[in-house]
Amino acid sequence: MVVFECVACGAALTVPLRQVDRPDHGDRQVGNGIRNMPALMEPGTYAAGSGQILLAPGDVRGMVWIPEQFDGYCCGLDAHAVPNLACECGQQVATRVDDCSLWQVVMLRAGAVRPAGDPEPVADWEAFDWSQALRDDTDLWWHHRLAASAEVALAQVVAAAGMPLTMPDGPLADVFRQPLGELLPDGPRAMTLALAGPGLAAGADVLLVPRHPQTGEAWEVEGTVVPISAELWRWLACTDEQPVIPATGGRWPYLDEDPLPRRPERLLLNSWLQ
Ligand SMILES: [Zn+2]
Incomplete structure (x- = not known):
């Protein structure tokens, strides 16, 4: 399991996580205005790709909002690649998405965090x-x-x-x-x-x-x-x-x-x- 840390101060920003394949549906909107969409990722998992690390919002630790960079506002927050979460040291580290019709997710910025710990061994098929x-x-x-x-x-x-x-x-x-x-x-x-x-x-x-x-x-x-x-x-x-x-x-x-x-x-x- 790995914990993602802030590269600026070393603070832990997630719970221990295991890697899974990146889901295909992460960037797909479901319907128009559907509230209470589920989390994109299962609790305790993360997926990597395209300069981002995806995880469930409930697996985040030690972050604070950046209200001046909020976007979305229909029923929640949208992404547009703008960080809206920071480490408590001030380093901008992630974007949370939870607006209607969007799968709820936190996207860590790959350059702002680093993994610590040992990854899970790869299981046989x-x-x-x-x-x-x-x-x-x-x-x-x-x-x-x-x-x-x-x-x-x-x-x-x-x-x-x-x-x-x-x-x-x-x-x-x-x-x-x-x-x-x-x-x-x-x-x-x-x-x-x-x-x-x-x-x-x-x-x-x-x-x-x-x-x-x-x-x-x-x-x-x-x-x-x-x-x-x-x-x-x-x-x-x-x-x-x-x-x-x-x-x-x-x-x-x-x-x-x-x-x-x-x-x-x-x-x-x-x-x-x-
Ligand atoms: Zn930090």
């Missing part, structure tokens, strides 16, 4: 459960996370293929067949698209492989690969249909649909193609 698509049926936000990951994957697949793609029926085709059919040019030749990863060996021209949940590194396999989030990969690899209503009651977040879908086949239609 087999240490993770790849057989369950939905790990927590009280989680009502999976649809938005998966939609963002599917959008990222779609762009990468289009870049990797450049010609029509065929794929087996199932979750993979439910999510990608229609948008790929609209985005890739017709032609006399076609390539194949399939999943490959833990417990799933497949041969195809383009392979969707999972990113390691800790490091973000791609599953290693021969061929042209498109690394996707571990969460999206699990969903695509799990052919079981999900329940229409969560076991705990309540409603899934896509309730304007009639009939209700049992799989997220409309992920891209909802968020990208329209």
Whole structure:
């Protein structure tokens, strides 16, 4: 576990954290004016990338607001890359985002903090459960996370293929067949698209492989690969249909649909193609 310190004074600015893969949905707005968005990061975790370190707001320690640099103000704070949190020594170290429709997050400035402590050892691929698509049926936000990951994957697949793609029926085709059919040019030749990863060996021209949940590194396999989030990969690899209503009651977040879908086949239609 590592604790991030202020480079100016050495004060601890976070609780001990373990690294996870950077989520695809961090910069995606959800709807318009949705209050009480959840935290982007799980408690006790951080993700690095693009000069920022992302963590849950509740994992911050020893910071003070910089009120003159607040931005946002619909229902909370927005980002625009302006620090609104400082170490108690005055060093500007982070930006908190919690405005409506935005995933709540604190973004540490990489140059203003440094890690202290020993990182968690990297777990083997087999240490993770790849057989369950939905790990927590009280989680009502999976649809938005998966939609963002599917959008990222779609762009990468289009870049990797450049010609029509065929794929087996199932979750993979439910999510990608229609948008790929609209985005890739017709032609006399076609390539194949399939999943490959833990417990799933497949041969195809383009392979969707999972990113390691800790490091973000791609599953290693021969061929042209498109690394996707571990969460999206699990969903695509799990052919079981999900329940229409969560076991705990309540409603899934896509309730304007009639009939209700049992799989997220409309992920891209909802968020990208329209
Ligand atoms: Zn400081």
